[in-house]
Amino acid sequence: MSKVAEPTWRDRLRLGKEVGPGDHLVGASLGAVYVAWLLATARELGFARDEGFYFRAATDYARWFKLLFERPQIAIEQSSIDPIWQVNSEHPALMKSLFALSWMFLHEKWKVFDDASTAFRFPGMVMAGLAIWLVYIWGARVFSRRAGVFAAFGLALMPGTFYHAHLACFDVGIMTMWAACIYVYWRAEQKGGLAWAILAGVMYGLTLETKHNAWVLPAVFVVHALVLHGKRIARSSRVGMIPIPTSLLAMATIGPAVFVLLWPWLWNDTLPRVQGWFRFHLNHEYYNMEFLHVNYWKAPSPPAYMPVMIVATVPAVTLVLFFAGLGERAKIAWLRVRALLAHAPFLASQLRVSKGDGPKDRYETDLLLFLGLTVPLSLFLLPKTPIFGGTKHWMPAYPFLVLFAGRGFDLVCTAMHRALAPRLIDARARFMATAALLASVTLGSLLITSHSHPYGLSSYVPIVGGTAGGADLGLNRQFWGFTTQSLADYFAKNAWQGATVFIHDTAWDSWSRMLDEKRIRSDLRGVGSPSEADFSIVHHELHMNETDYNAWVHYGHVAPDFVLTHDGVPIISVYRRSKPKP
Amino acid sequence: MVPPGMAAFDLVAAKKWGFAFVPAVGILELVAHLWQTTAGVVPESDWRAAREVVKAKAKADDLVVFAPKWTDPVGRETFGDEVATLEREAFPDVTRFPRALEVSIRGKHRDELAGWKELARDQVGGVTITTLENPSPAKVIDDLVRHASPQGMTVQRTDGAREVDCAFQTGGGQAGGLGFGMAIPNERFACPGGAFVGVSVLEPIDYSARKCLYAAPIGGGSILRVRFANVAFGKALHGHHGLYSEHERGGASVTLLFKAEDKTLGRVVHNDGDGWKGYELDTRELEGKRGELIAEVTAGNGNRRQYCFEADTR
Numbered sequence: 075m076s077k078v079a080e081p082t083w084r085d086r087l088r089l090g091k092e093v094g095p096g097d098h099l100v101g102a103s104l105g106a107v108y109v110a111w112l113l114a115t116a117r118e119l120g121f122a123r124d125e126g127f128y129f130r131a132a133t134d135y136a137r138w139f140k141l142l143f144e145r146p147q148i149a150i151e152q153s154s155i156d157p158i159w160q161v162n163s164e165h166p167a168l169m170k171s172l173f174a175l176s177w178m179f180l181h182e183k184w185k186v187f188d189d190a191s192t193a194f195r196f197p198g199m200v201m202a203g204l205a206i207w208l209v210y211i212w213g214a215r216v217f218s219r220r221a222g223v224f225a226a227f228g229l230a231l232m233p234g235t236f237y238h239a240h241l242a243c244f245d246v247g248i249m250t251m252w253a254a255c256i257y258v259y260w261r262a263e264q265k266g267g268l269a270w271a272i273l274a275g276v277m278y279g280l281t282l283e284t285k286h287n288a289w290v291l292p293a294v295f296v297v298h299a300l301v302l303h304g305k306r307i308a309r310s311s312r313v314g315m316i317p318i319p320t321s322l323l324a325m326a327t328i329g330p331a332v333f334v335l336l337w338p339w340l341w342n343d344t345l346p347r348v349q350g351w352f353r354f355h356l357n358h359e360y361y362n363m364e365f366l367h368v369n370y371w372k373a374p375s376p377p378a379y380m381p382v383m384i385v386a387t388v389p390a391v392t393l394v395l396f397f398a399g400l401g402e403r404a405k406i407a408w409l410r411v412r413a414l415l416a417h418a419p420f421l422a423s424q425l426r427v428s429k430g431d432g433p434k435d436r437y438e439t440d441l442l443l444f445l446g447l448t449v450p451l452s453l454f455l456l457p458k459t460p461i462f463g464g465t466k467h468w469m470p471a472y473p474f475l476v477l478f479a480g481r482g483f484d485l486v487c488t489a490m491h492r493a494l495a496p497r498l499i500d501a502r503a504r505f506m507a508t509a510a511l512l513a514s515v516t517l518g519s520l521l522i523t524s525h526s527h528p529y530g531l532s533s534y535v536p537i538v539g540g541t542a543g544g545a546d547l548g549l550n551r552q553f554w555g556f557t558t559q560s561l562a563d564y565f566a567k568n569a570w571q572g573a574t575v576f577i578h579d580t581a582w583d584s585w586s587r588m589l590d591e592k593r594i595r596s597d598l599r600g601v602g603s604p605s606e607a608d609f610s611i612v613h614h615e616l617h618m619n620e621t622d623y624n625a626w627v628h629y630g631h632v633a634p635d636f637v638l639t640h641d642g643v644p645i646i647s648v649y650r651r652s653k654p655k656p
Numbered sequence: 657m658v659p660p661g662m663a664a665f666d667l668v669a670a671k672k673w674g675f676a677f678v679p680a681v682g683i684l685e686l687v688a689h690l691w692q693t694t695a696g697v698v699p700e701s702d703w704r705a706a707r708e709v710v711k712a713k714a715k716a717d718d719l720v721v722f723a724p725k726w727t728d729p730v731g732r733e734t735f736g737d738e739v740a741t742l743e744r745e746a747f748p749d750v751t752r753f754p755r756a757l758e759v760s761i762r763g764k765h766r767d768e769l770a771g772w773k774e775l776a777r778d779q780v781g782g783v784t785i786t787t788l789e790n791p792s793p794a795k796v797i798d799d800l801v802r803h804a805s806p807q808g809m810t811v812q813r814t815d816g817a818r819e820v821d822c823a824f825q826t827g828g829g830q831a832g833g834l835g836f837g838m839a840i841p842n843e844r845f846a847c848p849g850g851a852f853v854g855v856s857v858l859e860p861i862d863y864s865a866r867k868c869l870y871a872a873p874i875g876g877g878s879i880l881r882v883r884f885a886n887v888a889f890g891k892a893l894h895g896h897h898g899l900y901s902e903h904e905r906g907g908a909s910v911t912l913l914f915k916a917e918d919k920t921l922g923r924v925v926h927n928d929g930d931g932w933k934g935y936e937l938d939t940r941e942l943e944g945k946r947g948e949l950i951a952e953v954t955a956g957n958g959n960r961r962q963y964c965f966e967a968d969t970r
Contacts, residue, residue, distance in 0.1 A: 369863065369901075391682040398678070482678075489675035514679035518686030525693055536685050540692035545726040546762065578833055604831040604839075614729065616863050617901070620838070622729075623746070623857035623865050624831035627839035632745050637733045642697040642761075644729040 093214045097222070101210035104226045105203030112199040112239055116192050119528040120559025120593065125242050126583030129194055131162035132173035132242070138338070139174055152342045159339035163347070164354040167337040168283035169247045172197035189591050194242040202239035205250040206230055209473050212257055213480040216439055220487050220508065221399075221480030224515070228392045228476035231519035234465050235472060237530020245466040248285035252470035255281040255288075256446045259295055262321035263302065263437050275324025279332020286355050287450065287470055294445040295322055302438045362617035363461040367548030369617045373460040380454035383465050386549060388472075389519040390537040392479050399481030403440045406433050447474035464531070464553060487511055528560060529640040541641040548616075555579030555613050557638065557645050562594045564636050564648060569609060574599045576607035578621055604628050609635075610649045625649040698761045702781030703734040709778050709785055710739055710757050719753035720744050721769070723760035731759060746857050746867035748896050748966050749934065754793040758786045798888040798969040800895070800949070801869060804843070804855045807885070811845035811853045814879040822847035837900040837962040838870050851880050858964040860898035861931040868896070868964035871951075873910050875958025887949040888969060889942035893921060895967030898932040908956040910963045915950040916942060926963070939969065 089096045121129075138158045142149040149155075162170065173194045180186040181193035206226045213222030229235060238245045255277040262270035281288040299319050300307070310317050334340045340347050362371045365379050385393065413432025435441075450470040453459055487508055491498060498504045518536075526533035531552050534544030545551065558580045565575070577585050577600045589596045604610040604625050612621045612634075625647075626632045634647035714720055720739055722731035732740040750756065750768045758769055761782055772788035779785075803809045811822040822845040829842030837859075844854025856870035871880055897912055907928055914921040914937060922937035955961050 390685050391678065394678055394681050486675045486678045489672075493672045493675060511679055515682040518682050518689055521686060522689050525689070536688035536692055540689065540696070542692065542696070542762065546724055546764065551726075576833065603833060603836070605829070614726075618834055619863045619865070620836070620859040620901070621833055623859055624833075624836065624839040626742060626745070626865075627841055627856050628829055628831035631737045632740055632742050633732045633735075633737045634729060635733075637729045639730065641693050642730070643726065647729045647733070 089219065093211065093219075097211055097214050097219065098207070100219075101207035101214075101222070101226070104210055104223075104230075105205075105207035108206050108230050108239075109199050109203040112202065112236075113192065113196075115527055116195060116199075116240055117189065117593070118559075119237075119240050119530075120556060121191065121581075121584035121587055122241055122243070122556040123554035123579060123581040123584060125191075125194075125554075126581030126585075126587065127162060128170055128173060128242050129191065129587055130583045132170050132177060132194055134158050134161045135167070135170055136174040136178050139171070139178060150338075150341070155338045155341060159337075163339045164351065165244065165285065166283045166333070166351070167339070168280060169197060169201075169242075169244045169285075171336070173242050191242070191587055191591060195240060198241055198243060198246050199239060201247045201250040202230075202235070205246070205253060205473060208250065208253055208257060209476055209480070212253075212473075213477050216443070216477070217481045218484050221477070221484040223480075224395065224483035224512065225473075225476040225480035227512070227516045227519070228395070228479045229472060231516060231523045232388055232392070232472065233523050233526035233530050233533045233535070234387050235469065236523045236527065238466055238469065244285045245469055248281070248287045249469040249472060251277070251281040251284045252287060252291065252450070253446065253473035255291060256294060256442060259298075259321050259325075260437065260439065260442055263319065268320065271320035271324045272328060274321035275326075275328025276332055278325035278329035279336070282329060282333040283336050286351070287467075290449055290453065292325075294442070294449050295325065298438060298442050298445055301441055358460075360460045362615070363464060363553075364548055364550045364616040365461065367616075370461045371617070374457040375454055375459055375461045377455055379461060380451060380468060383549070384468075386534045386538045386544060386547070387465055388475070389522055389535050391515045391518060392476065395479040395482030395486070395515065396475050397482070398485055399478035399483075402481060402485055403444075403478065406435070407440060409433055410435065443474050443477055447471050447478070464550060483512075483515065529557065529645060531556060532640050532643065532645055541643045545643045550616075551614050551643070552645060553615070555581070555584070557613065558585070558611065559588055559593050560638055561611065561636075561646060561648060564638070565595050565598060565609070568635070568650070569595065569598060572597050572599060573608040574601045574606055576601055576604045576610040578611050579613045579615075579618065580611075604649070608651050612647045612649070614644050614646065622647065698782035700734070702783045703730060706759055706780040706783040706785055707735045707739065709780055710735065710759060713778075713785070713787065714739060714757055715755065717752075717754060719747065719750060719756040721756060721758055721766050723758055723766045724762065724764035725766070727759075727761060735759075742857070742867060746865035748866060748868070748932075748968075750790070751792075751794045751894070752796045752968065752970075754790050756788045756790070758784075758788060760784050760786065794894065794970045795890075796968045796970050797890040800884055800887070800951075800967045801855055801867060803884045803887070804853075804869060809845075809885055810883045811847065812881045812883070813847040813849065813851055813874065814881060815849075815874075816877060819881075820848050822852065835902065837902070838964065841870065844870075845882075847880070849874070851878075853880065853882055856964065858898055858932075858962075859901050861901050861904045861929070863901060864932065866896065866898065866932055866964065866966070868898075868966040870962070870964050871953045872963050873908075873953045873955035873958050873961050875908070875955055875961070878954070878958075880953040882951045882953075884949040884951070886946050887916075889916070889939050889945050889947070889949075890969040891938070891940050891943050892970055893937040893939050893949075893967050894934075894970050895936075895965060896932050896934050897924065897926050897963065897965035898930070899926060899928070899964075900962035903960045903962050904928045904931070907960045908958075910953065910955045910961055912965055913952040913954070914967075915952070916947060921949075 086095050141154060176196045177190055177193040181190045187193045206229060209225040209229050210222040213225035258274045258277045262274045299322055306317055360372050362369055410432040450468045454468060490511055491504060494507060498507055522535060533541050538544055538547060575598050585600045588594045601607050605628060610625045629649055629651055635650045636648040637644050638646040710720060722728045756769055758766055769788050772790055774786055775789050776787040806824045812819050813822055825846050826843050829840050831839040838856045841854035841856050844852045846852045851874050853869055853871045858866045858868050860866060874880055893914060910926045911923060913923045921939060924935040926933055
């Protein structure tokens, strides 16, 4: 008898028919390259307003983690927890805890990162890398490897995603966790068994722990489960039993337990504090946001806001592929609906279908992807939802958008192979054609995304005319005062030793860190009003025009000394107290 | 068979090669991006060259504006205070300007100048300078905002029977960040109890810039009274008033009452949401005369009432 050779690790990593470890290597590599790109460009991007708050919160939480490692009995006492975890207690703990631990180990202890900020930001970057990995694997499992590859590129090469992926914030974190939670639920449905169900429960807890977007995730699961298990539920309900998928049960039980367990703030006075968390977000103050030359500052959002902003910020080719993929899946869904209708004899004759004609979707995957896409988006069509924060709030929809776009790429690729069949004589030729097609649909996005840095929120895609086109349309120029660091060169050349600078929309913690890390000259002194300042900066946002006018009146001249622009569009004006140069 | 004079459209070929639409979109997007970020950006040198043209052409009473509006900071930076004056940047309306020089890029225009007659057009690289003529310019005789000095006006605060003078002072002006509202001018008539009157720039509800007299009402029965001295009257008193944008969200109405020669010329009311609201009062009885003009600012409640007004005689 000949002995069958044990597969080597190389064999295991080879991309076979089934999605396997080799695909995880591909996905992880794509994610790792993205994280490397983010790390390489992190120093060029100053700190957004909220980052300053989270830097502070994470630094405080790090003190508690230190206490936990050294004196755990004392750390778990309420008197140790509350003073620290009360800081920024309107947001749960997962991302800020990761920021804290990353800072403790990767900056303070092991000195992996020179900048403390890079250590704070690293977990967010890793989350972005994980999202790339996830959409590759999911795309490969549902459609094809080609679809997975495009999904990964599509997600990575959006200026908005690229910007947010740099930050020590929660938005990319929740995008990843939203998609990962739905993915694990989907795998739990496929694989069955207690382990996957428990994992789904844990994932839901972690998603809740990331950001409150997780509140609406049950809408995805319940609708999907009702469709997937509808018949079984209907049958069982007749005998007084309602079967509930184990994964959903785990999410309803393990999820909240994980959530409370990982957020020390909730270890005492749990219910009132959970209520406080809900209250904060249900009564969140409104922010100002310019849309089509109108400044919105209260609910409702204009219904066009979300779709127009998607068109204006996501590369057009990705959207074209998305519609191609979605269209095909919609067509399949229609065929399935027709087949279902065939059970009604009258309709069957009208539609000319017979029972069992429709395509199969055993786990209702298309529906799940559609729900993952539409639930985060639909919130922005509700009459009570105000505009605050712009595009970042529907980023959880983007992994699903690119999965459909991946399917679109797949279809286009197949059509191309068919059209070029006589010329594509071997696998190498087909591979080269596929690579050329991939390049044609990603190179533009790569340049657009790369060029947007470090003005990610100011940038708009070519279909609306780029950054200048966005300004023409009256779309928001920036947010969170994230562009301040881009004045570093100006201040280096023009400010005298110890000059005072009115920092406008820059958060104090963000400003301090920029000085600490010598991103801006560290002798400069930030002040809170133009009256106290030698130099005043104005972040150009419509509702902040008053700051311009204040400078005019106070300094007695209207000409800024310098205007920072991106593609010719003003981002920040700098006024100096003394007359500007002639 | 394709009928004569008709082109054939091969549906089979279109279906076969339809996939090419997607890479074509990708490549078009790439090309558009490259253009928008290079040749599509007006270089600083064009702006500087345009400044020289405008400097040579602009008369003192010409309006100079930048289009689209978002280019205004670049325009002010490049053209400097000599050309981009506060009066041109924060005008009450365009009726007073006989001519305008519109400095524009990207083929954009200012709405305020719609209907004006084009006299000339100069192209300086990517910048277009259009000289426009106002079809019906107003001849301003006197501008109340220019009276804001001890020689030009006095201010009183009246609380019931008690009237106190508000002294002119220089210094202590304040400007803040977002939410501060109008800058408190360095030169102002400061009243006991906190009220004051001085020239500032209002950000009304449309976020435009409007130079005006910052005169926040005191509230209750108190009157903030401005006595403009030696005003040259015309046929009409033409003006505007408004509130700081964030104060247009719920507060008392503000009343502005004009008097001259012991007669009330008119009363205008600003309600929340009115924005930068225009008014015109008939002063034909006073035409050709010079004299005192009194403006009284009142409101039921002075809370969140950063109020500003301007007027001219014409």
